[in-house]
């Protein structure tokens with residue numbers, strides 16, 4: 001499987017979208033095969049070849065690709081005509097209304113989120129790990145789309161890509177306490193004396209609060225840790241691994 005498509009996004013012919021997998025790349029162990037991240041100590045020549053290969057496959061201009069230096073923060077960047085595309089923005093969400101600029105989020109267990117407003121023609125990608133979910137990066141990005149791009153939430157499509165799920169996401173007592181402080185206590189399940197965190201459940205609840213319709217939310221069935229032959233998983237691969245991507249572009 002070379003990439004995953006979204007059922008909600010596929011009908012739209014004015015966008016390109018995909019979640020990449022490990023397949024069809026040049027990187028060697030432990031980054032087999034299609035690692036798209038330069039910061040994980042993989043051979044940069046091979047990572048570049050992976051990017052070129054993937055751009056050819058999805059038909060976008062690699063010179064216009066925007067990805068992020070992701071820092072588990074809450075900074076959201078809007079890409080417009082003035083943006084210098086040669087610089088990598090330090091942020092965890094990107095929004096644009098520009099055509100032919102592919103936005104990419106890279107992950108290995110965190111949630112890659114794609115947002116599409118087909119009415120105003122706005123796209124966004126979000127990197128949501130535990131810190132991002134606890135700090136509401138997704139809802140903040142949607143607010144930014146509402147305020148700056150006139151997005152109406154009733155039109156918005158929200159796609160959550162493969163990520164580590166409750167089955168594999170064991171956390172310590174301190175995370176449980178933090179979740180409880182934030183009123184996310186319902187996201188922690190106790191099993192055999194260990195705690196498991198369900199970030200998807202928090203996101204669903206938060207989306208419901210802002211009236212995103214259920215039918216406009218798509219959640220990948222894949223847990224990255226359970227499926228680490230197909231997707232990179234920071235946990236299952238014992239911390240040294242590559243990154244796969246969520247990508248969205250307006251044509």
Ligand SMILES: [Zn+2]
Pocket residue numbers: 164165166167168223224225226
């Ligand atoms: Zn799992």
